[in-house]
Amino acid sequence: xxxxxxxxxxxxxxxxxxxxxxxxxxxxxxxxxxxxxxxxxxxxxxxxxxxxxxxxxxxxxxxxxxxxxxxxxxxxxxxxxxxxxxxxxxxxxxxxxxxxxxxxxxxxxxxxxxxxxxxxxxxxxxxxxxxxxxxxxxxxxxxxxxxxxxxxxxxxxxxxxxxxxxxxxxxxxxxxxxxxxxxxxxxxxxxxxxxxxxxxxxxxxxxxxxxxxxxxxxxxxxxxxxxxxxxxxxxxxxxxxxxxxxxxxxxxxxxxxxxxxxxxxxxxxxxxxxxxxxxxxxxxxxxxxxxxxxxxxxxxxxxxxxxxxxxxxxxxxxxxxxxxxxxxxxxxxxx
Amino acid sequence: xxxxxxxxxxxxxxxxxxxxxxxxxxxxxxxxxxxxxxxxxxxxxxxxxxxxxxxxxxxxxxxxxxxxxxxxxxxxxxxxxxxxxxxxxxxxxxxxxxxxxxxxxxxxxxxxxxxxxxxxxxxxxxxxxxxxxxxxxxxxxxxxxxxxxxxxxxxxxxxxxxxxxxxxxxxxxxxxxxxxxxxxxxxxxxxxxxxxxxxxxxxxxxxxxxxxxxxxxxxxxxxxxxxxxxxxxxxxxxxxxxxxxxxxxxxxxxxxxxxxxxxxxxxxxxxxxxxxxxxxxxxxxxxxxxxxxxxxxxxxxxxxxxxxxxxxxxxxxxxxxxxxxxxxxxxxxxx
Numbered sequence: 030x031x032x033x034x035x036x037x038x039x040x041x042x043x044x045x046x047x048x049x050x051x052x053x054x055x056x057x058x059x060x061x062x063x064x065x066x067x068x069x070x071x072x073x074x075x076x077x078x079x080x081x082x083x084x085x086x087x088x089x090x091x092x093x094x095x096x097x098x099x100x101x102x103x104x105x106x107x108x109x110x111x112x113x114x115x116x117x118x119x120x121x122x123x124x125x126x127x128x129x130x131x132x133x134x135x136x137x138x139x140x141x142x143x144x145x146x147x148x149x150x151x152x153x154x155x156x157x158x159x160x161x162x163x164x165x166x167x168x169x170x171x172x173x174x175x176x177x178x179x180x181x182x183x184x185x186x187x188x189x190x191x192x193x194x195x196x197x198x199x200x201x202x203x204x205x206x207x208x209x210x211x212x213x214x215x216x217x218x219x220x221x222x223x224x225x226x227x228x229x230x231x232x233x234x235x236x237x238x239x240x241x242x243x244x245x246x247x248x249x250x251x252x253x254x255x256x257x258x259x260x261x262x263x264x265x266x267x268x269x270x271x272x273x274x275x276x277x278x279x280x281x282x283x284x285x286x287x288x289x290x291x292x293x294x295x296x297x298x299x300x301x302x303x304x305x306x307x308x309x310x311x312x313x314x315x316x317x318x319x320x321x322x323x324x325x326x327x328x329x330x331x332x333x334x335x336x337x338x339x340x341x342x343x344x345x346x347x348x349x350x351x352x353x354x355x356x357x358x359x360x361x362x363x364x
Numbered sequence: 365x366x367x368x369x370x371x372x373x374x375x376x377x378x379x380x381x382x383x384x385x386x387x388x389x390x391x392x393x394x395x396x397x398x399x400x401x402x403x404x405x406x407x408x409x410x411x412x413x414x415x416x417x418x419x420x421x422x423x424x425x426x427x428x429x430x431x432x433x434x435x436x437x438x439x440x441x442x443x444x445x446x447x448x449x450x451x452x453x454x455x456x457x458x459x460x461x462x463x464x465x466x467x468x469x470x471x472x473x474x475x476x477x478x479x480x481x482x483x484x485x486x487x488x489x490x491x492x493x494x495x496x497x498x499x500x501x502x503x504x505x506x507x508x509x510x511x512x513x514x515x516x517x518x519x520x521x522x523x524x525x526x527x528x529x530x531x532x533x534x535x536x537x538x539x540x541x542x543x544x545x546x547x548x549x550x551x552x553x554x555x556x557x558x559x560x561x562x563x564x565x566x567x568x569x570x571x572x573x574x575x576x577x578x579x580x581x582x583x584x585x586x587x588x589x590x591x592x593x594x595x596x597x598x599x600x601x602x603x604x605x606x607x608x609x610x611x612x613x614x615x616x617x618x619x620x621x622x623x624x625x626x627x628x629x630x631x632x633x634x635x636x637x638x639x640x641x642x643x644x645x646x647x648x649x650x651x652x653x654x655x656x657x658x659x660x661x662x663x664x665x666x667x668x669x670x671x672x673x674x675x676x677x678x679x680x681x682x683x684x685x686x687x688x689x690x691x692x693x694x695x696x697x698x699x
Contacts, residue, residue, distance in 0.1 A: 067675075067677050070675040070676065070677050070678075071675045071677075071678065073675070074669065074672050074673075074674065074675035074676070075672040075673070076672065077672060078670075078672055162676075163676075298670070299666065299670060302666055302669055302670060302676070303657075303666055305676055306657065306662075306665075306666065306669070306676055306679060306680055306683075307653070307657045309676055309677060309680040310653050310656055310657055310680045310683065310684060311650075311653050313680060313681070313684055314649040314650075314652065314653050314684075315646075315649075317649065318642070318645050318646050318649050321645060322638075322641065322642045322645055327641075330641075331634065331637055331638055331641065334409065334637055334641070335413075335633065335634060335637060337409050337410040337411065337412060337413055338409075338410070339409065340402075340405040340406045340408070340409035341405065341409070341497075341637070341640055341641055341644055342402050342405050342406075342644060343405075343406065344641060345641055345644040345645045345648060346648070348641075348645065349645060349648055349649075
């Protein structure tokens with residue numbers, strides 16, 4: 030059977046056996062959304078739950094790709110495998126791919142223990158906020174144990190995506206700013222570990238003081254118990270030489286230990302899943318709204334409102350009442 | 365019976381008879397949303413359809429309030445009445461009120477032929493994009509024939525609100541910019557009439573040339589038939605002295621004539637109503653999504669997904685399938 034004809038189930042079995050091309054094709058199905066993505070979700074769900082995810086985010090130019098490469102090197106030296114998802118919401122079709130390619134080319138192109146993939150949305154109506162957890166679940170299900178999700182930029186979507194990891198690492202650079210920027214972007218709230226990368230430049234200590242001050246401030250205003258009493262470490266690294274990467278990985282492991290022991294990890298994962306489910310429900314309803322707001326019945330009701338026979342609210346309810354049962358959930362997978 | 369106890373129907377009858385306090389109370393019901401707003405909508409819908417609405421928008425400082433006051437003066441001099449809705453989305457609780465008060469204080473406070481009201485949202489979940497057309501429908505239903513909707517600012521919401529009028533007037537000032545700003549803000553697309561207000565300042569001709577150039581450009585890229593072949597006039601005014609206001613009003617009347625004769629008015633109103641209905645449907649569904657995504661069943665399904673027993677998509681569909689019939693439209697009016 031040619032590879033082009035393999036079903037999602039066949040691809041999944043192959044991916045479980047280490048077939049990277051099959052895994053790449055499954056990820057493409059996830060990106061595209063629709064029936065294919067749903068089929069992958071059904072295959073992945075029962076087999077996921079063992080992987081640990083690390084989110085890595087920071088402003089463009091903070092050296093995230095180089096740092097990611099150094100992390101991979103360290104993890105591989107320990108004998109572990111790693112998967113990397115490079116997510117670039119601002120440039121769904123090319124930016125992420127270029128980034129992923131760049132990392133892949135550098136040091137790990139021929140290493141079978143490293144799987145690097147850029148994520149784009151490609152028609153997935155739920156966007157990256159839905160495609161990313163699906164992709165993570167797939168990587169988890171085929172046996173990946175460390176999944177690093179790298180996001181480019183510090184916009185709301187990027188922070189959201191990175192903040193949905195088990196441990197979130199925020200990368201800044203010396204002189205990167207007076208921490209106000211980090212605070213503004215919502216990074217203070219999601220950071221479990223701060224990295225001052227490019228620490229061979231001047232200004233490391235000033236940046237460290239700025240971050241510590243902001244962390245103290247945000248600790249004062251934090252909801253008690255939310256952070257779980259974790260003192261956010263600040264690690265200085267030089268991604269290009271690997272300096273500090275051992276300390277960074279230890280900080281990640283320490284946070285993992287802390288989160289696992291205190292029940293924080295379980296609460297986070299549950300919260301995250303709740304958000305994902307709500308997002309799916311919302312997207313489903315949007316689709317239904319589009320379906321409802323069209324057709325002969327809709328036109329007739331619009332006429333009625335224009336003629337003053339009915340008010341808009343009653344018209345909307347009539348439309349919803351008559352055609353909004355979802356007793357037979359469509360498998361068309363419009364999402 | 366004390367005024368505080370009057371029902372919406374009683375208030376409506378009183379407002380039809382010219383009771384301004386009753387009309388003000390009905391508008392407060394519209395602003396607050398919920399059951400009261402829906403009751404008003406049911407009363408207003410059968411009686412609306414006769415008023416003509418004028419949208420007036422422009423950057424802060426362009427003198428819209430003063431210009432509005434001058435327009436009112438002119439309309440009153442012709443023996444017509446006028447209602448003004450002052451909408452300020454950026455400052456829902458105070459800004460609009462201040463603006464409305466300012467205009468009301470100035471020249472028309474004691475004139476029974478002028479009704480001025482600021483619009484805030486006050487809990488109406490649909491926001492100004494739903495409250496404004498409802499308020500217009502109410503004013504229309506109680507007998508107002510000219511309704512001017514003034515929006516503060518040039519953000520997306522402001523342009524949207526103003527652009528939903530029968531005739532939309534965009535106010536700029538000399539030296540206000542190179543028209544690129546107007547284009548950026550989407551004002552070129554909604555303008556039926558341009559006003560260069562504060563035309564006693566220098567730079568009027570340059571601004572006129574800029575606007576004409578932009579209008580030519582946007583005419584080239586316009587969808588054929590959309591504008592209905594209307595050459596957007598540019599009128600220079602001095603709101604504080606009333607200079608040019610006669611010409612402005614004539615331009616508005618000319619556009620009204622053009623829109624009415626060519627069927628454009630009907631098409632616009634139908635399109636506008638369609639947008640309003642879609643908005644109501646979307647808000648209803650949002651509410652339903654919030655209702656669905658909670659409770660014991662929701663928690664149990666979340667557990668199932670966490671355990672890998674079901675994938676998120678299937679879980680969402682199960683939730684929607686079992687609880688998403690709206691056969692009995694709720695009258696709770698949560699919107």
